[in-house]
């Protein structure tokens with residue numbers, strides 16, 4: 001059985017973070033493991049509290065996983081501070097981790113900062129270059145490229161600028177552009193569009209976490225990057241289309257739909 005590790009924050013309401021990752025990985029029939037960087041008190045209406053696990057404890061969890069059940073892929077989500085980012089990078093290097101997917105989580109859709117602003121430079125210089133693929137949404141990509149992204153042409157320019165300093169691929173997710181749900185992959189110097197039917201569903205809590213975990217699961221299963229992204233795109237569209245409606249705000253996805 002293939003094994004996938006998520007390094008991310010916990011979402012007690014089960015829609016995003018570690019919980020979304022484990023549900024996604026399990027739906028892909030891979031063995032899921034988790035290193036928890038922070039606990040969040042959140043639900044479909046917002047994020048109400050964050051308790052950091054601390055860099056040392058993150059490192060200890062990574063040691064336990066890598067020394068015993070070596071993962072075939074690693075997904076990294078919420079990492080809130082400089083020390084934790086440095087610890088994760090050092091451990092990934094120490095264990096020579098493979099198939100690294102970095103979702104540069106910065107702010108929740110509800111507007112809560114999930115990464116301390118002073119950690120941005122470390123994220124960019126230390127963690128992003130370790131990714132085989134990074135998966136920013138539009139606001140995150142804007143922070144990384146330094147200009148506004150208003151349309152698909154801007155997405156292309158941003159992917160090129162962000163990808164310039166990286167050896168891995170860049171997937172800019174188009175969920176925050178209004179008319180389409182088209183994602184753009186910049187891979188080996190080439191662009192590839194993943195056209196997505198925009199699903200009329202306001203319940204999008206955890207879409208980014210789910211997509212990145214699905215990519216990691218597919219890489220672990222042995223698919224190449226382009227196919228992994230396509231399979232993950234199909235998965236997220238299916239999970240959105242299912243139309244689960246829970247909670248009073250932007251609800252979670254259903255991972256129990258037929259793949």
Ligand SMILES: Nc1ncnc2c1ncn2[C@@H]1O[C@H](COP(=O)(O)OP(=O)(O)O)[C@@H](O)[C@H]1O
Nearest residue numbers: 137173174175176181197198199207208211236
């Ligand atoms: N309403 C929607 N219909 C179809 N796909 C969507 C919709 N909203 C988001 N997606 C897809 O979900 C994935 C996550 O995108 P996005 O919402 O931009 O990221 P994040 O959750 O990190 O903000 C992308 O593949 C995006 O195209």
Ligand SMILES: Cc1ncc(COP(=O)(O)OP(=O)(O)O)c(N)n1
Nearest residue numbers: 009016017108109205206207208209
């Ligand atoms: C613990 C935790 N991690 C990440 C997120 C953000 O999830 P994401 O799928 O990127 O997007 P939204 O759910 O905010 O739309 C989170 N909320 N909590």
